Amino acid sequence: MAIRLLDAGDAGAMLALRESNRDHFRRSEPIRPASWFTLAEQERWLGGVEDVILGAFVDDELAGFARIGQITRGGFQNCYLGYAIGERFGRRGVATALVRAAVDHAFSGLGLHRVQANVRTTNEASKRVLLKTGFRREGLALRYLELDGAWVDHDLFAITAEDRQG
Ligand SMILES: CC(C)(COP(=O)(O)OP(=O)(O)OC[C@H]1O[C@@H](n2cnc3c(N)ncnc32)[C@H](O)[C@@H]1OP(=O)(O)O)[C@@H](O)C(=O)NCCC(=O)NCCS
Numbered sequence: 340m341a342i343r344l345l346d347a348g349d350a351g352a353m354l355a356l357r358e359s360n361r362d363h364f365r366r367s368e369p370i371r372p373a374s375w376f377t378l379a380e381q382e383r384w385l386g387g388v389e390d391v392i393l394g395a396f397v398d399d400e401l402a403g404f405a406r407i408g409q410i411t412r413g414g415f416q417n418c419y420l421g422y423a424i425g426e427r428f429g430r431r432g433v434a435t436a437l438v439r440a441a442v443d444h445a446f447s448g449l450g451l452h453r454v455q456a457n458v459r460t461t462n463e464a465s466k467r468v469l470l471k472t473g474f475r476r477e478g479l480a481l482r483y484l485e486l487d488g489a490w491v492d493h494d495l496f497a498i499t500a501e502d503r504q505g
Pocket residue numbers: 363364367421422423424425428429430431432433434435436457458459462463464465467468
């Protein structure tokens with residue numbers, strides 16, 4: 340497996356991943372307009388400056404991605420982490436490796452202090468990935484995000500630079 344930063348040149352691979360995983364990703368995303376599933380929109384997202392996106396490749400194929408977003412500087416130095424792995428690449432450690440790499444990049448590459456990741460309470464696999472990579476569960480947020488058309492409760496997880504150094 341190889342993990343690297345993605346850019347607009349990876350839009351075709353990202354579109355293919357999203358297209359073939361519409362159902363698999365649906366429960367962890369807001370309802371997407373049809374325009375989201377276009378090369379232009381994926382190029383705009385991957386080439387933009389708001390999010391830092393890493394991809395995991397298995398046999399040279401994009402298997403999943405991690406998004407470091409909502410980066411806040413000043414006294415917070417925080418970001419939010421999201422990730423998704425293609426269904427046929429599941430349960431072989433891709434998310435675990437990707438989350439580890441994304442956290443390393445957030446701390447060492449971007450100089451952030453805290454990474455937060457919030458998971459719908461029923462997503463046991465995702466919670467397992469966070470616990471395996473050193474995140475702590477910090478609380479419960481009711482009706483936190485609108486995913487697949489419903490406001491769903493989320494477990495709140497975080498890791499800080501001190502946790503990684505320790
Ligand atoms: C959740 C997701 C990221 C997991 O990716 P993955 O590459 O399969 O994860 P990994 O293989 O690295 O690790 C999965 C862990 O969860 C465990 N797991 C898988 N399904 C599980 C389940 N239903 N209940 C409990 N644990 C489960 C695995 O056994 C493994 O733990 P282990 O190594 O201790 O055995 C992936 O299924 C996915 O992208 N789902 C759709 C999008 C999504 O939910 N994103 C996260 C939003 S917060």
